[in-house]
Amino acid sequence: MMKNVINARQLSYSYGHLRGLEDVSFSVQQGDFFIIIGPNGSGKTTLLKCISGILRPRTGRLEILGAAVQAYSRKSLARSIALVPQTAPVDFPFTVTEVVLMGRSPHLGILGVEHQQDLERARQAMDFTGVASLAHRRLDQLSGGERQRVMIARAICQGPRIILLDEPTASLDLAHQVRVMDLMERLRHEKKVTILMSSHDINLAALYGNRLMLLKEGHVVSIGPPAEVLTFQTLEAAYGCPLLVDKSPLGDFQRVTLVPQKFIDPAIKAGIRRP
Amino acid sequence: MESPLLLKRLFRVSVLLLILLIAAVFFGISIGSTGSGISETLTTLFSGPEATDPMRHTIIWQVRFPRVILAILVGAALSLGGLVFQALLRNPLAEPYILGISSGSGIGAIIGILAGLPRFPGVSATAFAGSMGTLLLLFVMSSGQTLLKKDTLLLSGVMVNAFCAALITFLMSITQDSRLHNILFWLMGDLSAADLSQVGIVAIALIPCFVLLFALSNSMNLLLMGRELAQTMGLNIKAATLTLLVATSFMVSLTVSFCGPVGFVGLVMPHVLRLAFGPDHRVLVPACIFGGGAYMVLCDLLARTLPDQGEMPAGVITAMIGVPLFILLLKRSG
Numbered sequence: 001m002m003k004n005v006i007n008a009r010q011l012s013y014s015y016g017h018l019r020g021l022e023d024v025s026f027s028v029q030q031g032d033f034f035i036i037i038g039p040n041g042s043g044k045t046t047l048l049k050c051i052s053g054i055l056r057p058r059t060g061r062l063e064i065l066g067a068a069v070q071a072y073s074r075k076s077l078a079r080s081i082a083l084v085p086q087t088a089p090v091d092f093p094f095t096v097t098e099v100v101l102m103g104r105s106p107h108l109g110i111l112g113v114e115h116q117q118d119l120e121r122a123r124q125a126m127d128f129t130g131v132a133s134l135a136h137r138r139l140d141q142l143s144g145g146e147r148q149r150v151m152i153a154r155a156i157c158q159g160p161r162i163i164l165l166d167e168p169t170a171s172l173d174l175a176h177q178v179r180v181m182d183l184m185e186r187l188r189h190e191k192k193v194t195i196l197m198s199s200h201d202i203n204l205a206a207l208y209g210n211r212l213m214l215l216k217e218g219h220v221v222s223i224g225p226p227a228e229v230l231t232f233q234t235l236e237a238a239y240g241c242p243l244l245v246d247k248s249p250l251g252d253f254q255r256v257t258l259v260p261q262k263f264i265d266p267a268i269k270a271g272i273r274r275p
Numbered sequence: 276m277e278s279p280l281l282l283k284r285l286f287r288v289s290v291l292l293l294i295l296l297i298a299a300v301f302f303g304i305s306i307g308s309t310g311s312g313i314s315e316t317l318t319t320l321f322s323g324p325e326a327t328d329p330m331r332h333t334i335i336w337q338v339r340f341p342r343v344i345l346a347i348l349v350g351a352a353l354s355l356g357g358l359v360f361q362a363l364l365r366n367p368l369a370e371p372y373i374l375g376i377s378s379g380s381g382i383g384a385i386i387g388i389l390a391g392l393p394r395f396p397g398v399s400a401t402a403f404a405g406s407m408g409t410l411l412l413l414f415v416m417s418s419g420q421t422l423l424k425k426d427t428l429l430l431s432g433v434m435v436n437a438f439c440a441a442l443i444t445f446l447m448s449i450t451q452d453s454r455l456h457n458i459l460f461w462l463m464g465d466l467s468a469a470d471l472s473q474v475g476i477v478a479i480a481l482i483p484c485f486v487l488l489f490a491l492s493n494s495m496n497l498l499l500m501g502r503e504l505a506q507t508m509g510l511n512i513k514a515a516t517l518t519l520l521v522a523t524s525f526m527v528s529l530t531v532s533f534c535g536p537v538g539f540v541g542l543v544m545p546h547v548l549r550l551a552f553g554p555d556h557r558v559l560v561p562a563c564i565f566g567g568g569a570y571m572v573l574c575d576l577l578a579r580t581l582p583d584q585g586e587m588p589a590g591v592i593t594a595m596i597g598v599p600l601f602i603l604l605l606k607r608s609g
Contacts, residue, residue, distance in 0.1 A: 049503070052503075052506075052507045053506065053507065054503050054506050054507065073509075074506060074509045074510065074511050075509035076509075077507075077509070078507055078508050078509035079509075081507065082507065083503070083504060083507040085501065085503065085504050089365075089499060089500050089501045089504065091365045091366070091367065091499065092365075092367070092499045092549075092554045093549070093553070093554050094499070094553075094554050094555075095553070098553070098554075098555060099500075102496060102497060102500060102508060103508065105493065105497060105508045105509055105510075106508055106509035110490055110491075110493065110494075111281075111489075111490070111492065111493050111557060112493035112496070112557070113280075113281050113282065114280065114281060115280075116280075119280075158508065
């Protein structure tokens with residue numbers, strides 16, 4: 001029996017009158033590549049914020065590595081969970097090494113004085129994500145894909161058991177999307193880190209995730225392996241638009257295709273979309 | 276290639292800037308209207324009062340020395356003020372004077388002066404109340420979040436400054452008072468009122484703030500990564516923000532109550548030092564203390580020596596250097 005690293009029971013969160021999450025229950029097991037999908041405003045980011053301790057769920061129970069999230073201090077939670085944000089902060093001219101080293105903060109004293117072994121860990125993390133050659137460049141002078149890999153190196157350098165990623169591929173071109181996703185898969189296999197990611201890209205989710213969760217308006221629509229979650233019925237219920245689901249030529253993976261208005265009739269005729 | 280460890284970097288930067296500061300102090304106490312030469316200053320400094328001209332001895336130790344020390348403290352406090360606000364708002368253009376916080380404490384200080392309170396703790400307390408009031412006003416105006424945007428921040432600052440300027444003129448108009456001339460001079464930022472006991476009070480109040488800010492320097496680094504990411508790296512964001520705001524407002528109000536609102540030091544120094552030493556606050560906090568101190572000593576020296584007769588407020592010099600830099604930064608970040 002695999003261990004649950006995250007266990008959520010009936011989580012709810014609201015922004016004033018706006019509902020963020022409603023009765024969300026799920027668990028993530030050690031070594032999962034768990035991907036949260038769903039339309040805009042479905043609660044993906046809110047859920048990640050609850051898990052990373054930025055937001056406090058209004059009701060419900062959230063356990064991280066067997067202990068309630070409230071039982072953690074900020075620092076001890078930071079030693080278990082790292083976050084890769086959607087965009088890298090580039091207002092100030094930090095170098096790649098400086099940003100990656102900041103990941104050591106939860107392990108260090110108040111001044112964050114880093115020692116040789118911290119530098120070593122930063123170097124390993126930069127090697128892992130392929131940004132070691134950029135170590136002395138400034139973050140704000142890098143491309144979007146490079147920045148994202150720096151932010152992933154920073155998360156790895158934090159030494160967590162779980163890494164959360166908030167739509168890490170949203171602003172990347174195709175080559176960088178694959179590179180980032182491959183990196184997360186290697187991280188999961190080689191470093192035994194559990195990956196929890198939110199994504200807009202259903203096809204990437206189908207190719208990489210071993211478990212998916214589909215959210216809509218703060219509710220869980222479906223949860224399970226990609227083949228169960230990515231069906232025509234669940235996707236239409238969540239996204240409210242016609243989608244075509246078939247198998248990917250790459251193997252036993254779901255492939256989801258958008259169906260524009262002009263193709264709806266032919267699609268129905270072809271019998272692919274059941275009316 | 277190996278990035279040097281923090282302590283090594285800290286040591287190098289501190290030594291470099293300390294040398295600069297000592298040089299600035301030396302010029303600050305050597306040069307003035309009585310024009311004593313450098314060798315004469317040296318003999319005055321390193322020999323007893325009986326060995327030198329007692330007049331020169333008095334000028335150096337009783338007049339120039341306290342003023343130079345006050346300039347160091349004020350320069351350090353204002354540079355740190357800019358550094359902290361830039362980190363808190365993640366906005367490189369933030370600075371207590373530009374945000375209107377200096378004007379706010381100016382109003383508080385004027386009320387205190389007109390009420391006949393002593394500089395410390397009376398005027399300092401009313402100045403502190405003024406700066407906290409302005410901070411509150413800024414946050415209400417911007418509901419916290421939008422201050423991160425450059426234009427909102429600047430507009431808020433312009434409005435707060437305009438309001439404060441009107442209030443100050445109002446206060447001065449309704450109290451026709453012999454203290455008026457002093458206030459006008461003080462309003463431009465002026466260090467001439469220094470005497471040793473006052474300087475002692477300022478030092479005792481400011482130095483613990485410097486230490487506190489150094490202790491929070493890594494928190495400021497994390498803050499620059501964004502509030503949310505900072506939290507996920509273990510920072511208690513509410514406590515850090517509140518401590519930084521209160522400590523900085525206290526430092527700024529204290530300098531305002533003694534020297535008036537001296538502008539743009541908090542813009543110039545952090546930018547120059549960041550350019551030279553990078554954005555790590557663990558290096559920038561000590562750099563702002565030593566470098567900001569040296570900068571203020573030199574600005575005050577110019578203010579004392581440029582006019583043929585009398586002197587001008589130091590705030591004139593800092594504004595003449597600071598405003599062009601501000602415009603340059605605004606254009607570049609546009």
